[in-house]
Amino acid sequence: MTLYADLQVTRGTFELDIDLTIAPGEVVALLGPNGAGKTTALRAIAGLLPLNAGRISLDDDRWDEPPKTFRTPDRRPIGVVFQDYLLFDHLSCLENVAFGLRARGIDKHLARTEAARWLETVGLAEYGRRRPRSLSGGQAQRVALARALATSPDVLLLDEPLAALDASTTLHVRAELGQHLQRFTGRTLLVTHDPLDAMVLADRLVIIEAGRIVQDGAPAEIARRPRTEYVAQLVGLNLYRGTATGTRVALSDGGTITLAEPADGPVHVAFPPIAVSLYPEPPSGSPRNTWPATVTGIEQHAHTVRLTLDAAPSGPSTLLADITPAALADLHPTPGQLLHATLKATEVTSYPT
Known part of the structure; x- marks a missing residue:
């Protein structure tokens, strides 16, 4: 029954x-x-x-x-x-x-x-x-x-x-x-x-x-x-809505994200905060997702430190990144500081809205 x-x-x-x-x-x-x-x-x-x-x-x-x-x-x-x-x-x-x-x-x-x-x-x-x-x-x-x-x-x-x-x-x-x-x-x-x-x-x-x-x-x-x-937030992912054209997603709130696999039409894109890497200077090479990002929040999160960043206008306006205590010591992040965020396209999942 x-x-x-x-x-x-x-x-x-x-x-x-x-x-x-x-x-x-x-x-x-x-x-x-x-x-x-x-x-x-x-x-x-x-x-x-x-x-x-x-x-x-x-x-x-x-x-x-x-x-x-x-x-x-x-x-x-x-x-x-x-x-x-x-x-x-x-x-x-x-x-x-x-x-x-x-x-x-x-x-x-x-x-x-x-x-x-x-x-x-x-x-x-x-x-x-x-x-x-x-x-x-x-x-x-x-x-x-x-x-x-x-x-x-x-x-x-x-x-x-x-x-x-x-x-x-x-x-x-x-x-x-x-x-x-x-x-x-x-x-x-x-x-x-x-x-x-x-x-x-x-x-x-x-x-x-x-x-x-x-x-x-x-x-x-x-x-x-x-x-x-x-x-x-429950499952610990960054999540955005946007419109995909091939491997490029134009986010609804502004900015773009590049995918590894092409998609088409309205999609969700998601990736874990641990997939975001942060640098004090623009990184060498050519990561497919690279955005200047301003630190807006810092909090202890389990065994990592979670940073909230604003990567607009080129990327997401709210971006979560988890870094290790060692990376924290190297970056010395403070609210308002400009960092450079990178995200491998292979770390991004997309699926229809």
Whole structure:
């Protein structure tokens, strides 16, 4: 059974209008900037926010279809893990996991037995009597996941499930969560702002901006061919639009880029910041893309330093370049400094808009 969600929700001046499908065993990540509508979409599927129009259904089983049908959250076969986990502090971990089962009318003894099995599954068998306040962030996340899965939901909704963890814990818990999701046979919607979480955990990415889907596809495809500036930033690429004539692309915002392979018509061009080389003087030889570029920004970026440059009018008006600490020492870049940027045509990817 496939989850189908035609989500049309209006909240004040904001409008969400997206279509989602999630197949059995599939993990779909919903990404977008703050205010894009990610949490609104999750709350609508959970039944915490009614639709204004559209439909949510699991095959022929309809959960929400205005104006006649609305099924409350407790009557939807869902499990939800919220960003702050929302564990009940007055209950033990065992009772937290058993809560959903008890709410569905399952006998207390049977519910506790099943809860204990799930705590063992997530590696917390010995934590059953503890209260949530005594847990680490990673342990609380696993208890919340066990509680969500204990009811055998058809749909699992994860709202920024790793956001509350510190950096030293995230890597381990992300790997554990991935293992649980691989075993889960239902449909999973992961709402996140973190591209790494999405790339590692999801089978498919759905990118939304301002309440609309701007890109939908496999993680590798989206990483190779971003279609908006936001997506390009997520995957760490320079991205521009332009019109190709042979190996020359006239950029929409001015300047040109030379390609290794000819193209024709409206295209996106993309390349990684690490592909941009910088020199204090015009380089010798004849690189196919060479632009004078003014430094407009400098920031530490992982193990490199990222420079933002303005290469207009001959090149892109905003150009990102990643350089090593050694190159930083050689260049001594400062805002306003003129450098010379080069880019091999073979490093540039082009694809139709």
